[in-house]
Amino acid sequence: MDLRQLRYFVAVARERNFTRAAETLHIAQPPLSRQIQLLEGELGVPLIIRKTRPVRLTEAGRLFYEQSLQVLGRVEQMLAATRRVGLNQNSVLSIGFVASTLYGGLPSLVRKLRQHAPELDIQLLEMVSVQQIPALKEGRIDIGFGRLRHSDPNVIGTVLREERLVVAIPKGMSLAQDASPLRVAALAGQKVIVYPKEPRPGYADHVLNLLHSHDARPAEVQEVREIQTALGLVAAEAGLCIIPASARQIRSDVHYRLLDGKDATSPVILNHRVGDNSNYIDLVKQLIEEMYAEDPPWLDLEHNLLHRSLLSR
Template identity: 80%
Template sequence: MDLRQLRYFVAVARERNFTRAAQLLNIAQPPLSRQIQSLEEELGVALLTRDSRPIRLTEAGRLFYEQSLQVLGRVEQMRTATRRVGLNQNAILSIGFVASTLYERLPSLVRKLRQHAPELEIQLLEMVSVQQIPALKEGRIDIGFGRLHHNDPNVIGVVLHEEGLIVAIPKSTPFAQETRPLPVTALTGQKLIVYPKEPRPGYADHVLNLVHGHDVQLAEVQEVREIQTALGLVAADAGLCIIPSSARQMRADVHYRALEGERATSPIILYHRVGDNSHFVDLVRELTREMYAENSP
């Protein structure tokens, strides 16, 4: 087994088609098929079900695909890190984040990181929670800050804080005449704007599950791509929107009320790879613990 075979298998697993995978790899299809078959013979198990269209992964194939992504991602990290050390360049820490964490503690964390590790080059990449898990396994990011629980055994998720949710309300509506918390059940019959429209699952599903968990029947649900669009529609009197409380600073031309109800919170979760013993990953975990301990919401 070698890295070339892993790359070949990952390409086939992603494309679910030998012809397309061969085109992407710029090789002929017969040698690609032979390499995958050789890999299966070495492992002693079938990785692909070839009698279906598109090709499907077996249970063993799914496990091998996940592990292959980690190996290839780690190799790329090793290559990049070694090259940077050889060229006397700074180490890089790539952080994925969902946009709403910019209104919570992420900016403070980045400042503290730069104070504690001035030699570190920090890259910030915006991506929704569901995109961060494969990005971690493929080595495209080292740390993630998201809001979605997951069950991937290769990625650790540490809940840093359960942030309260609030309702953004058009100032012209009766709901805007009060400031006390609004029960989830009060949303019955209302038009709700949710985000992001895609990819799913995501924060939109968290909000809809919360509402449906209280047996609330909405008049309509409108899905949009970004929180900025959602709040703009609220300001235009197009409906209500449930957002994390820290994001209320985004617009001043709408009214905000805390959402009252069981599980009316959104977690802020720190993601990192299982077995990643990097000093900088440990530093991020230590700094985040200190930040929340010093100023517990």
Template identity: 65%
Template sequence: MDLRQLKYFVTVARERNFTRAAELLHIAQPPLSRQIQQMEEELGVQLLVRSSRPIRLTDAGRLFYEESQQVLGRVEQMKDAARRVGHGERRVISIGFVASTLYGGLPTVVRRLRQARPEADVRLVEMMSGQQVEGLKNGRIDIGFGRIRTADLSVERQVLREERLVVAIPPGFALAAEDTPLKPAELKGQKLVVYPSEPRPSFADQVLSLLRDHGVRPPEVQEVRELQTALGLVAAETGVCLIPASARLQRSDLKYRLIDDEHATSPIIMSYRRNEDEALIALLKQLIREMYAENPPWLDTSYNRLHSP
């Protein structure tokens, strides 16, 4: 078994279709099918259920797919690192992030990481939480800061804090007349703006699930791609929007009320590959602990539940 065969298998498993995979790999379908069949014969197990449409992975196939992604991603990392050392370039540390983490401590952590590792080129890559898992496995990023919990066993995660959710309300709405925490049931009948519209599942699904748990089904839901757009629509009185507490600092022309529910939180999660660059992970955790100890304004405990790494 060689790396070429692993790449073939990963492409077929991802596309769930031999024809599309062959087109992407620029080879004919029959030799592609033979290569996958040879892998199965070598392993002594079936990886794909070819009779289903689309093609389905067996349990062994799912495991082999996850492991193959890690192997191919690691190979690309090794090649990139060798090229950089050979050309005298600095090591790159790529950090994936969801945009809302910029309103809290991420800029401080990145700034201090650059100070602690001046020899490294620290780069930021905006990507959704689900995309970060794939980015970690294929080597595109080294660290991810997101909001959605995943169950992928190849990725370690640590909840750094849980931000309470607030409702962004147009000043002219009746709900804006009070400052007290708002029970989710009080949102019945309100039009809702959610983000991001894709990819899913996302923070939008978390918000909709929370409201359903309280019997709230908005008469109208408008999905948008970005938080800034969502808040702009709230300012235009399109509806209300649930957001992490730190994002309330983005617009001062709206009313914000805490959601009165202990489960109405959005976690900040640091994710990284298992057994990968333990020194870098330890440094990041130390920088986060130091930042928490300084008690910055956005870390107001009335809006956050802290989990020190």
């Protein structure tokens, strides 16, 4: 498998037609079809249903299309950043993050970074917590914002806060008729939607372990890839979903209730390599301290049990 095959596949998936895809790629159709066949042969699964007009992607094809877009986008970022650094135009700071941190402090932090270090080329890479540790050790990212504690001796993990969890409930359910905190045990027998589906372990396992510890066995568990999908299914009355409190702003057409209990939280953790003496790591820590001192709305006491940075400890 090579980047050319990914670009060919993406073109077919976008155009939904081999002839038009070949025209956009400025190649003949037979070699395009041959490369897609080779790609499917290597993967061992069909990606495209050719009998329909326009052609359609299989389930595997849809997943591969999404991943291909991310890979090709990252390659373009890598090429551009490498050229800039090679020309002494920018320094690069790569930040890995879990999606839910976008609804807390990450956007504010990035804005502050751009103001204090305009020479920085900030690369933002969405990756789940379990992916961030190897990415740090391999140098693919410089810092990470995740939600899973770890014990890797090569990576320093600092818990910035413990964010309370809320349960998203379809508005038509009886549980949605009350706004008071809800016991985790009250979720027993409900259909529960968790994310991300993979890789594991991840936030989904954190939620399932919480339910298990309170003897709240779900009637059914549905796994999805993203928090946006999970909340969309809640709005469609397919089940309940437990999310960090700051992510409530994603949708307003579902009802949210805080979960009661000191263990009904999710940590926000800053990770970076041991021995990384970059001035930018120190700057990030300084800006986080300043940001927390400003008491932004997403850091309110009601939704954060531990609401101050631990960087100074």
